[in-house]
Every structure is written in structure tokens, then in C-alpha cells.
Amino acid sequence: MNNMPMVKDLPVAERPREKLLAKGAQSLNNAELLAILLRTGTKEDSVLHVAEKLLAQYKERGLASIVNLSPHEFSKIKGIGTVKAVTVLAAIELGRRLAEQTAELRTVIEKPRDIVDYVMPRFRYETKEYFIVMLLNTKHHVLAVHTVSIGSLSASIVHPREVFREAMYHAAAAIVLIHNHPSGxxxxxxxxxxxxxxxxxTGVIMDIPVLDHIIIGDNKYVSLKEKGMIE
Known part of the structure; x- marks a missing residue:
């Protein structure tokens, strides 16, 4: 039998919902935030304990590990059914979209960090390798971000025709290459x-310069331009 007290037995100031109302969401730890989404625990475990068990099961990568879990994987934790799983996944997706929208407010690309801020929320947790191209106008405003391929990066998969077709369609003045490494x-x-x-x-021939190639990891990145690996 678990000896952890139920949420109702905690002091009011320590209950997740009351704590959020009194001190703000930033004052809650990861388990407490998850507990609010899960709402209820089981007869044996408080909702806080259920949340802690979920985080503990994937502790190798911490909170980031739950981003790509399926509802079935969530349900492996006793006390988390389909409804609770989809609630958590919906909250994660909303957070990711909010982060993307915030990045989009910076429409001018001036340095590699601007590119990273734009794409990191979308690609840092992906379990597959994405190769995308960011299309810019003459003032380096973002015209579009297009996925060229999904899978291991290779010359046979990432063909210049696919990359520059989109650049020509959007009348891009320049492009930035971006891909992620699922390993982090x-x-x-x-x-x-x-x-x-x-x-x-190819960009030289097409008169559409490739400004940089950014490789995204887990909250880390490499700019081939910054590293002097490309001219």
C-alpha cells in the first residue's frame, strides 16, 4: 500500500490547483502540473503519485520523453486511461503550437539563432529525421517552411530538384537548410x-543562395556556416 497522502489530505496551500491559483503555474513542478491535467488518481495512489510514476518511467530523458508517447504508452501507468492520455497530449500540442506561434512573430531572419528559435519547438522532440527548407524573400522574411523528406538524410533522398522547386514556386530570394537529429x-x-x-x-546555378544549414538537436544546434564547414 502506498503511504503517500492523497491530495485532499495535503495542506490547502500544497494542493496543485490551489497552489497554481495562489502562486502561478510557474511555481508548480512537473508532477504537479501533470496532476492537474490527470485530475484524479486511483484508490491506492494519489494523482500526484500517478504523475510521478509516469515521469519516473521515462526518467532517462525527463519531461521531454512524454512528448512523443502514444495514448497506449500513457495507459501503461495505472490510473491513466485513454481520456487522461489524450488530455495530456492535447496540452502538450497546445504548448508546442504556442511556442511556434511565438517564434513566428520574429519574421526577419538575421542570424542562426533566429532560425533555431523558429523551428526548435517543432523539431527538437521528433523521433524521425526531417529535412526542411526555409524560404526567405529579399529582406529575409520567412515566406514558408517546407518539408522535403522524412527519414535518414542522404544525397539520394534530398534531391536538389525537390528543394529548389519550392524555392522557385515561392519566388524565394534565398533559402536555409534545416534538419533534425533525433538522437539529440x-x-x-x-x-x-x-x-x-x-x-x-545548385543554389549558385539557380541564383538562389543557400545561406546556412542548421542541424537541430535536443535544445542544441549546429550552424554549418558558423562552424566554417561551408562557404
Missing amino acids: DPSPSKEDICVTRKLIQ
Whole structure:
């Protein structure tokens, strides 16, 4: 039998909902925020304990690990059914969209960090490798962000035709290449550099310069331009 007290037995000031109302959402830890979304626990476990068990099961990557869980994986924790699982997943997606929308308010790309802030919320937790192209106008406003391929990056998959077709369609003046490393480590591979140089050469011919190639990791990034790996 779990000896952790039920939420109703906690002092009022320590109950997640009351604590949020009194001190703000930022004052709650991860388990307390999850507990508010889950609402109820089980006969044996408080909702706080259920939330802590969920976080503990995926403690290797911390809170980030729950972003890509399916409702079925959530349901492996006793006390979390389908309704609670989809509630948590909906809250995560809202948070991610809010982060993306905030990034979109900065429409002018002036440095690699601007690019990273724009795409990091979308791609840092992806379990598949995405190669995307950011299309810019003459003033470096973002015209569009287009997914070119999903899967391991290679010259055979990322073909210049697919990249520059979108650039021509949007009348882009320049482009930025972006892809993520699901491992979380943004260190570029030889293939990354090879593909980048091939696309840069195509950009010279097309008169649509490739300004940079950004590799996204888990809250980390590498700019091949900054690293001096491309001209």
C-alpha cells in the first residue's frame, strides 16, 4: 500500500490547483502540473503519485520523453486511461503550437539563432529525421517552411530538384537548410556536409543562395556556416 497522502489530505496551500491559483503555474513542478491535467488518481495512489510514476518511467530523458508517447504508452501507468492520455497530449500540442506561434512573430531572419528559435519547438522532440527548407524573400522574411523528406538524410533522398522547386514556386530570394537529429546530438555527419555542399552548388546555378544549414538537436544546434564547414 502506498503511504503517500492523497491530495485532499495535503495542506490547502500544497494542493496543485490551489497552489497554481495562489502562486502561478510557474511555481508548480512537473508532477504537479501533470496532476492537474490527470485530475484524479486511483484508490491506492494519489494523482500526484500517478504523475510521478509516469515521469519516473521515462526518467532517462525527463519531461521531454512524454512528448512523443502514444495514448497506449500513457495507459501503461495505472490510473491513466485513454481520456487522461489524450488530455495530456492535447496540452502538450497546445504548448508546442504556442511556442511556434511565438517564434513566428520574429519574421526577419538575421542570424542562426533566429532560425533555431523558429523551428526548435517543432523539431527538437521528433523521433524521425526531417529535412526542411526555409524560404526567405529579399529582406529575409520567412515566406514558408517546407518539408522535403522524412527519414535518414542522404544525397539520394534530398534531391536538389525537390528543394529548389519550392524555392522557385515561392519566388524565394534565398533559402536555409534545416534538419533534425533525433538522437539529440546536432553534430554534423560527413553525409550532412556532402548534401549541403551539393545544394549550395545548385543554389549558385539557380541564383538562389543557400545561406546556412542548421542541424537541430535536443535544445542544441549546429550552424554549418558558423562552424566554417561551408562557404
